[in-house]
Amino acid sequence: MNKSSIGARLAAAPYLVWSVLFVVAPLLMVVYYAFTDDSGNFTFLNFAQLGSYSDVFVRSIWFSLIATVVCLVLAYPVAYLIAMRHERTQRVLVMLIMLPMWMNFLLRTYSWMAILEDTGVINSILSKLGLSPVHMINTPGAVILGMVYNYLPYMILPIYSVLAKLERSMIEAAQDLGANRWQVFTRIILPHSMPGIASGLTMVFVPSVSTFYISQKLGGGKFDLIGDTIERQFQTSYNYHLGAAISFVLMVLILVCMAALNKFAADDEGGLLI
Amino acid sequence: MKTMIRIYTVLVYVFLYLPIAVMILFSFNSINSTGVFGGFSLRWYRELFRDSETLNALKNSIIMAVLSSLIATVVGTAAAVGIDKMRSRWLKSVTLTVTNIPMVNPEIVTGVSMMLLFVFASRLVRISGVLGFWTLLIAHVTFNLPYVILSVLPKLRQIDPHLQEAAQDLGCPPLKSFFLAVFPTIVPGVLTGAIMAFTLSLDDFVISYFTNGPEFQTLPIRIFSMTKKRVTPDIYSLSTMLFAAILLLLIIINVLQAQSEKQQSKKKYY
Amino acid sequence: MKRRFACTLVFTLLASFVIPLLVLSAEAQDETVGSGYINVFNWGEYIADGSDGSINVNEEFTRRTGIKVNYSNFASNEDMYAKLKSGGVAYDVIIPSDYMIARLIEEGLLQKLDFSNIPNYSYILDEYKNIYFDPNNEYSVPYAVGMVGLIYNTKMVDETPDSWSILWDEKYANKILMFNNPRDAFAIAQFLLGMSVNTTNPEDWDRAAEKLKEQKPLVQSYVMDEIYNKMESGEAALAPYYAGDFLSMQQNNPDLALVYPKEGTNIFVDSMCIPVTAQNKKAAEMYINFLLEPEIALANAEYICYASPHKAVVENPEYSLAGNEVIYPPEEAKANTEYFHNLPKETLEYMTQKWNELKIGGSNNISIYIGLVVVVVVVVAAFVIRTIRKKRQNAYIDGPAGDK
Numbered sequence: 001m002n003k004s005s006i007g008a009r010l011a012a013a014p015y016l017v018w019s020v021l022f023v024v025a026p027l028l029m030v031v032y033y034a035f036t037d038d039s040g041n042f043t044f045l046n047f048a049q050l051g052s053y054s055d056v057f058v059r060s061i062w063f064s065l066i067a068t069v070v071c072l073v074l075a076y077p078v079a080y081l082i083a084m085r086h087e088r089t090q091r092v093l094v095m096l097i098m099l100p101m102w103m104n105f106l107l108r109t110y111s112w113m114a115i116l117e118d119t120g121v122i123n124s125i126l127s128k129l130g131l132s133p134v135h136m137i138n139t140p141g142a143v144i145l146g147m148v149y150n151y152l153p154y155m156i157l158p159i160y161s162v163l164a165k166l167e168r169s170m171i172e173a174a175q176d177l178g179a180n181r182w183q184v185f186t187r188i189i190l191p192h193s194m195p196g197i198a199s200g201l202t203m204v205f206v207p208s209v210s211t212f213y214i215s216q217k218l219g220g221g222k223f224d225l226i227g228d229t230i231e232r233q234f235q236t237s238y239n240y241h242l243g244a245a246i247s248f249v250l251m252v253l254i255l256v257c258m259a260a261l262n263k264f265a266a267d268d269e270g271g272l273l274i
Numbered sequence: 275m276k277t278m279i280r281i282y283t284v285l286v287y288v289f290l291y292l293p294i295a296v297m298i299l300f301s302f303n304s305i306n307s308t309g310v311f312g313g314f315s316l317r318w319y320r321e322l323f324r325d326s327e328t329l330n331a332l333k334n335s336i337i338m339a340v341l342s343s344l345i346a347t348v349v350g351t352a353a354a355v356g357i358d359k360m361r362s363r364w365l366k367s368v369t370l371t372v373t374n375i376p377m378v379n380p381e382i383v384t385g386v387s388m389m390l391l392f393v394f395a396s397r398l399v400r401i402s403g404v405l406g407f408w409t410l411l412i413a414h415v416t417f418n419l420p421y422v423i424l425s426v427l428p429k430l431r432q433i434d435p436h437l438q439e440a441a442q443d444l445g446c447p448p449l450k451s452f453f454l455a456v457f458p459t460i461v462p463g464v465l466t467g468a469i470m471a472f473t474l475s476l477d478d479f480v481i482s483y484f485t486n487g488p489e490f491q492t493l494p495i496r497i498f499s500m501t502k503k504r505v506t507p508d509i510y511s512l513s514t515m516l517f518a519a520i521l522l523l524l525i526i527i528n529v530l531q532a533q534s535e536k537q538q539s540k541k542k543y544y
Numbered sequence: 545m546k547r548r549f550a551c552t553l554v555f556t557l558l559a560s561f562v563i564p565l566l567v568l569s570a571e572a573q574d575e576t577v578g579s580g581y582i583n584v585f586n587w588g589e590y591i592a593d594g595s596d597g598s599i600n601v602n603e604e605f606t607r608r609t610g611i612k613v614n615y616s617n618f619a620s621n622e623d624m625y626a627k628l629k630s631g632g633v634a635y636d637v638i639i640p641s642d643y644m645i646a647r648l649i650e651e652g653l654l655q656k657l658d659f660s661n662i663p664n665y666s667y668i669l670d671e672y673k674n675i676y677f678d679p680n681n682e683y684s685v686p687y688a689v690g691m692v693g694l695i696y697n698t699k700m701v702d703e704t705p706d707s708w709s710i711l712w713d714e715k716y717a718n719k720i721l722m723f724n725n726p727r728d729a730f731a732i733a734q735f736l737l738g739m740s741v742n743t744t745n746p747e748d749w750d751r752a753a754e755k756l757k758e759q760k761p762l763v764q765s766y767v768m769d770e771i772y773n774k775m776e777s778g779e780a781a782l783a784p785y786y787a788g789d790f791l792s793m794q795q796n797n798p799d800l801a802l803v804y805p806k807e808g809t810n811i812f813v814d815s816m817c818i819p820v821t822a823q824n825k826k827a828a829e830m831y832i833n834f835l836l837e838p839e840i841a842l843a844n845a846e847y848i849c850y851a852s853p854h855k856a857v858v859e860n861p862e863y864s865l866a867g868n869e870v871i872y873p874p875e876e877a878k879a880n881t882e883y884f885h886n887l888p889k890e891t892l893e894y895m896t897q898k899w900n901e902l903k904i905g906g907s908n909n910i911s912i913y914i915g916l917v918v919v920v921v922v923v924v925a926a927f928v929i930r931t932i933r934k935k936r937q938n939a940y941i942d943g944p945a946g947d948k
Binding site for chain 1: 279280282283286287289290291292293294296297300308309310349350352353355356357359360369372373375376378379380381382383384386387388389390391394412413415416419423473477479480484493494497498501505509510513516517520521524528531532
């Protein structure tokens with residue numbers, strides 16, 4: 001018993017060393033840069049500057065929230081339908097959902113530019129039909145559309161995988177007890193899918209709030225999000241300290257949201273166990 | 275109601291595939307435009323094969339994906355075994371939290387933090403030009419590891435802990451007992467982790483953007499710099515071919531799985 | 545037995561994949577480690593790369609010298625500065641603009657060139673020597689010369705523009721492109737307002753920033769090289785950009801035209817330099833000398849369509865752009881031009897701050913704030929309701945006796 005434990009415990013050592021070096025240390029670096037200035041002195045100045053960036057934070061959170069809610073509303077029926085099919089059909093349908101995810105994210109977003117532009121696919125079709133062109137690109141709607149498109153599969157798959165485990169007998173039992181469709185949905189299906197929803201919410205909200213490519217390409221650089229601002233501090237303005245401060249706040253923001261979400265989902269699960 | 279959901283689902287699928295359809299369509303465009311379709315032509319496929327930089331980037335991406343997923347799988351599986359056997363509950367929960375960090379953190383923060391680390395370290399040691407192949411590899415392995423660990427760990431928990439003990443009682447040395455008693459059961463988890471790591475590494479853009487150097491460009495970085503300049507439809511040809519390759523792969527996997535399931539259901543009757 | 549066989553099979557398969565890949569990657573490494581390569585950092589679309597029947601300059605260099613060129617692009621001088629200063633990459637040759645070179649020299653980031661390794665320097669025309677940013681010609685060799693002009697699509701713009709003010713014309717809302725870097729963007733506003741682009745007065749910068757903020761709702765997109773697709777496809781109608789790039793665009797869309805507005809414009813020289821962190825100075829100087837070879841300089845000049853500072857190019861009878869009014873304008877057109885100079889640190893910081901404000905500002909309506917408050921209220925309310933419900937349900941289970 002002892003021999004295998006020592007060998008086995010040492011097995012995790014390389015990983016522990018690695019994560020200290022390359023997971024913990026980088027985060028400490030962010031904290032270091034966030035709290036210092038050019039001469040290495042401790043300062044809160046970087047965070048004080050963040051006050052003028054509140055617009056960016058609010059905008060990013062708002063766009064991501066809309067994108068997340070839209071994803072949830074769009075994804076749920078699809079996940080439900082797939083979960084109710086035969087196993088073989090399920091596999092094919094899931095594969096078809098995952099396939100676009102394998103395509104390069106940059107190119108998928110760039111193709112939306114080609115579709116939404118004033119001289120793009122949709123407007124060409126509209127003008128051929130004799131209708132007036134619609135200005136879609138470089139609007140907040142285009143950015144949100146980009147977020148929804150890129151992260152929709154990440155909402156569908158977790159909800160589907162939870163719903164697929166739902167036992168039909170539960171639904172039948174509820175119906176036997178006289179529940180109508182709405183009650184079956186709100187009392188059985190919805191609570192059961194909460195872990196999937198929570199997972200999906202995270203997997204859509206986190207990348208949406210921190211993206212910079214989508215806002216650059218589909219927003220024309222007019223709707224700077226948190227990701228754009230961070231990227232600009234590191235790639236153009238050469239202001240590592242401000243960039244680190246914004247990153248730090250972003251990390252804290254995400255942690256808070258996830259903690260709140262966990263509590264929410266956990267509470268609900270506690271309620272289910274009746 | 276049911277037909278409504280069905281129609282709705284079809285619409286969602288169409289939405290998911292719309293840009294891909296556009297990509298495929300314009301990859302066959304005879305004119306140099308990504309907005310107007312001139313006619314059918316294989317011109318951009320020919321251009322693509324002449325574009326040595328893009329082909330080089332593709333090769334680099336594959337090399338990086340294979341290497342980083344291999345390293346991550348080996349280190350990650352060992353780590354999962356180690357974590358599973360950890361006695362100290364405190365150490366276990368700390369390790370699991372640290373494992374979750376790269377998954378929860380937004381990619382831009384991971385990328386930026388690693389860049390800060392590399393730049394800081396290079397300034398300490400007074401080397402310049404540290405960003406390149408090795409920093410990229412380190413970054414890729416770092417974000418791959420959690421996925422491997424979290425794929426293997428659940429499988430490990432399903433194993434009877436006495437199995438390995440029994441093998442050792444029968445005279446097997448510890449390492450061999452691991453490979454004979456434990457490893458075969460966790461192989462599905464290891465494979466899933468490896469494939470996830472491969473996929474993530476192949477398509478990673480944000481983290482690579484901050485940690486790469488000019489000598490070793492990966493495909494997403496190359497595509498990004500292409501979209502910052504004049505874009506020609508040969509990118510679309512590349513993605514169409516990648517799409518066809520992946521579609522083929524997924525079809526093969528699906529057929530194989532269906533076949534193995536048929537065989538398994540047949541076996542049950544013996 | 546079967547399992548062992550399967551295991552060995554899997555291992556041999558893996559090995560047969562892994563080992564060649566490791567060897568390949570080691571090779572990929574060898575190609576780039578050691579003395580056989582240089583890192584070149586240049587603007588985008590700024591070298592003949594083999595498309596449209598041109599020579600691939602970098603490949604030609606490798607063919608002649610055996611030195612590999614790792615060629616990467618930056619979108620603006622500020623991007624180049626940030627990448628260089630970080631020390632993350634060691635560049636051997638960089639090709640920034642005049643004012644940035646002045647800044648790099650001031651900060652001690654450039655090496656003096658050994659002109660005995662660059663004999664082709666004799667081809668550089670005298671008018672491009674001893675310019676303010678490198679008065680003794682120690683650090684840089686001119687690469688291309690240009691001016692910023694106003695590009696417009698003749699089919700989409702009714703009048704013939706002659707002033708920068710057309711970029712603020714509401715008639716063309718959402719068809720206007722603007723520079724995505726602070727120096728060039730502010731310069732347009734500064735020319736329009738009649739102030740120097742090198743002013744150090746913060747109030748001047750405030751006024752220029754206000755003008756740009758006025759313009760933002762009309763701007764379709766802030767671009768650098770993304771401009772090619774947008775102007776060539778007719779997606780946008782008006783844009784300020786560099787004259788040489790206009791000629792390339794015009795080749796793809798003959799409807800485009802360029803004018804140098806009456807308020808004046810920026811003139812610039814992009815030059816090749818070697819940073820202090822260069823790993824391979826000898827090879828870098830070889831590269832610079834190579835770019836000055838008459839036939840290479842000609843091929844480059846024909847492809848990038850910028851004015852060339854190279855004697856053999858300009859005097860070459862086969863040079864198709866000789867005397868082109870756009871890139872070699874008559875002296876009167878050059879009268880109103882201004883070079884960018886490097887600005888003092890406080891002005892630069894102020895400019896960066898104003899630029900940040902411009903980029904992040906804009907279309908935040910009150911509605912977004914209201915929306916967020918509503919969301920927070922809803923979430924908190926849902927949380928509270930759930931906690932109350934749970935307490936009630938627990939009380940129900942526990943019963944009046946309260947024991948469990």
